[in-house]
Amino acid sequence: MSDGGVPAGDFETFHRATFSKMLARAMFYVGNIQDAEDALQEAYVTAWKRWDRITTFYEAEGLILLVLRQRAWKGRKDGKVSSIDELDGIVSNQATVEETVWVRHVLDELSLLPHGQRVVMALHCLQGHTQDEVAQKLEGKRNTIAGAVYLARRKLARSLGIAESKPNESLVSVVLSDDDPLLVVLDMAEKWLAEAIEADGRALEHMCERLGAGMSTAEGGRP
Template sequence: MSDQRADFTAFYDATWSRTVACAYAITGELGAAEDLAQEAYTRAWPRWSRISSYDEPAAWVRQVATRLAISSWRRGRVARAFLVGSREPDPVPGPDPDAVSLARALARLPVEQRRAVVLHHLGDLPVREVAQLEGCPEGTIKARLSRGRTALAALLGENRPRSTDGLEGSRV
């Protein structure tokens, strides 16, 4: 181990508890104080050749830990003030019952039919693009769409006639 590293290790061992105690006096939390002390030593290490020549290198580390603790406390105070001053969020309306029914019905379809229906009717993709995405012929997609629409109609309790383009011009 190099002399500088051994010197810093001895310094760390000798001053750790006092540095933690100073940070603890500000934070009131041992874990936070230890984190702040560790950060102070981490900042001291690259500057050790200069800091080690100070009359009180431990005072430098304690000051860094103290300043970090104060900065953390200030950030927390600002955050708390913001939260206290914030208004309650506007209530979000629940999902549309029709959308819930559709989602439940779609979940009951076979996966291939569900993908075809969702990509074509909800995703606005033409049959040709759905076929490319699914890696199968357009006729297969048309069959999946037909079967999927028939199954959806039964699941949703719809008994009205289907148009040739899908779900009677609706976006579902």
């Protein structure tokens, strides 16, 4: 994330600077582009309403992630399995076929996880939170979170062909290792997806239109 000491500046600058990585993160949370855009619109409108009280990029990003996490966790009871079926709509023309196929594979396999496991994996692997921290953020029991992490890791490792040298390590570990093969794969996929979204540009312009409509109707927003 951005340096915590950087002033937040104006909202439009913040939105354009963070949109690509936030949409990528939202897709990891909720599993498809449409739901990710809906969640992200809500998050940015929430930040816009509070902009006069936000002082740094770090604080603003934290609020965006909080709203995304809350919305994703609330939707975990839907029982809906989402697929990344619109990935071609935002992938950069500069991407290679191999990159596109691999990222689609990673995201598709992630989307097949139960909703709660997907949220837990995003918090644990992509944001680097320990299982205790994830439990605190989601107001859940640590043993429940540990079990969800273990099951999600095992499913993803098998489906992606990643060998985990210590099968039970994810159940008891509270700190991720930089050379964790699953972490490396998920981090690579998220970064590539964010870069592709930024290079394509259409998703950003679409979100700008949605935000304009959302801000014009938002009650209690900043003038």
